[in-house]
Amino acid sequence: MPELDEQSRERRGTALPATLPIVPVTQVNLFPRMVIPVVLEGKKHRELVDEVVNTNKLVGFLAYKEEPATPDGPETRDMFHKTGVAAQVLRMITSENGDLSLVIQGLTRFHTGDFVSLEPFIKARVEMAPETHVDDVETKALMSNLRSELRKVVKLSPNLPEEMESLITSVPEPGALCDMVSTILSMSPEERQGVLAALDVKERLHMIREFVNREIQVLELGSKLQNQVKEGLDKTQREYYLRQQLKAIQKELGEEADETQSEVEEFRRRLDEKKLTEQARQEADRELKRLANMHPSSSEYHVITTYLDWLASLPWEEYSEDQLDIKNARAILEADHHGLEKVKKRILEYLAVRKLNPDMKGPILCLAGPPGVGKTSLGRSIARAMGREFVRISLGGVRDEAEIRGHRRTYVGALPGRIIQSLRRAGTANPVFMLDEVDKVGADFRGDPTSALLEVLDPEQNFSFSDHYLDVTFDLSKVMFIATANVLDTIPAPLRDRMEILHLPGYTANEKLKIAKRYLVPRQRKEHGLTGSDFSITDAAVTKVIERYTREAGVRNLEREIGSICRYAARTIAEGEAERVSVGVKKINAVLGPEKITPDTALRTSVPGVATGLAWTPTGGDILFIEASAMPGKGGLVLTGQLGDVMKESALAAVSYVRANADLLKVDPDFHKENDLHIHVPAGAIPKDGPSAGVTMLTALVSLLTNRSVDPEMAMTGEITLRGMVLPVGGIKEKILAAHRAGIKKVILPKQNERDLADVPKAVKNSMEFYFAERMDQVVKRALVKPKSNK
Structure with missing residues (x-):
């Protein structure tokens, strides 16, 4: 870092040379008698500083009137103001990245003539521009008034130190005072250039006085606005403070914000269009007031806007007109x-x-x-x-x-x-x-x-x-x-x-067939890209799917199977094997595979000890087979099939009734002395419970002990008591539909359930026989057929 000689530091009023190196600036920040730091970047400025330091250490600062379009664009004399400031370099520091930091002192104003050269830096002809000063009464009055106004500026401005007041008093020359004040006021580049170009000190005093008065008005207004905003203001909410300040400025200037386009007004308009209840209207107004006083960056702002959006989107009094035809x-x-x-x-x-x-x-x-x-x-x-x-x-x-x-x-x-x-x-x-x-x-x-x-x-x-x-x-x-x-x-x-x-208990086979023809087949045909002209399925084929592939209360699995048939047809047509596919009964096994359901009611009840019961499940009614078997033992009872407590109690009640009424039922009274009984309900993986299997269990026991098989076309349901009463049960409609799906022709029901047949479809009732019993001996008499001979 080169040190500059002491003589150069104390040069005052030295006559300027005929030409000076020029540093272009965007605005004037340097005035005579001022010492400021300056940072210069680039190779051009390095060459300029080298010449300045090696010669007289004088350099000129000249402001643009019109900056070049690009940083490297051409520069001409017309692009610059006439008046600039000559300065002396007091100190130079080179940073690590090559930039030059100078400490300079303004010396005097100068007028610029022609540019002598533009490369590698601007050098122009200059001549001093001395200021004119008349020490008269008007000048002294202007000086006194300016100092008084400047004291107000120092008191009102939060950015100026208190020492500035004593500095103002210590400057005796009016021109120097004007130059110094120009650096602390908020002025545009044109206004600063105007002060620099004013060589008449009295004219300069008038200019500065106007700028000072303007500064006082701005500071007083800012103080007034700050006092207005601080009322009721939480000091920690900086965004709210700035928002209130902006509103106060708009009010003072008479420029009200365009609230019709604001989000608050948009919500208010939407809410006004709704017929809100009085309670909802009050809540909406309260939230609108909060929203109007809140900055959009606040986290609570988005909570309120979401809430108001919900209020404005709900159909408070918007009803669709009913079709009452x-x-x-x-x-x-x-x-x-x-x-x-x-x-x-x-x-x-x-x-x-x-x-x-x-x-x-x-x-x-x-x-x-x-x-x-x-x-x-x-x-x-x-x-x-x-x-x-x-x-x-x-x-x-x-x-x-x-x-x-x-x-x-x-x-x-x-x-x-x-x-x-x-x-x-x-x-x-x-x-x-x-x-x-x-x-x-x-x-x-x-x-x-x-x-x-x-x-x-x-x-x-x-x-x-x-x-x-x-x-x-x-x-x-x-x-x-x-x-x-x-x-x-x-x-x-x-x-x-x-x-x-x-x-909604479920559908009969006939109803399923109609549903398949009207809804399921057309829907699946459309979903698989088929039409009525290239795919058809016979009623007999649909009936076979219903009876042999699906046993359900609804039609969901039936639609899946029909979808499988449609996929078979789509593949056949797509591969070019046929232009039209018609699926009949004979093709069903080839398309859907082996039958999933086999009618085995007659087979399973052909031996004594097996009875067909009816059960209710969440997926509709179903049939279940209850098997009874005897083996050498000492009167024990084994129950299997994952039975619930209620169902186990029904089995115990059935055994007790048989033992107590052996003569009435024509059963060996000593059957329990040398035999153990085993009651099993197949499908052991499925939990079962409920009292409605009591009648079926007792019938299976009597069938076993009398060696008489149960009518293969008959199913039954009902709860029993130790006295042999048959009590009513629920789910009658679902159970009867399940029996109809399984091919059962006869059903034994409790007498008190006779009224429930009113809900059963007529087609089902007409195709089945119903027997109503009040006591178990009536059930046994109706259910059992002739005894099997022992050979």
């Missing part, structure tokens, strides 16, 4: 679903009452039945028949109460519950709302969702349903709720009490 609704229901007369009748009744009483509350229906009978699709048909929107939520496996009622807004990422979310998707306040699989809702430490559903499904409460997220009530009374379930036992009693249960 009963005939048209009947036609739609008939076209979409075969059978299900009870459900269709209930829907038409609802529409009829709605037509007479438009203000009636929506019913709460629960469609209960095995899988595949059309519960979910029936909901869509109901919505279409009524002209309403349809929404569905699946409750299977839901264990969190917040899924129904939503989360409170204090939680991160909180949202309304599924009820409110689905209504938003529907866009109306009276859709057909399906709660699918309501019997599979669980409960754990997060709450019991079924308890939350109590308010949703209670017509006396749901007009003011409260979601935790919204925190305002919403009217659900116009919604038509339809729940679906496979099992009613798992639904809590309070919830089940709020619903009207409609049972």
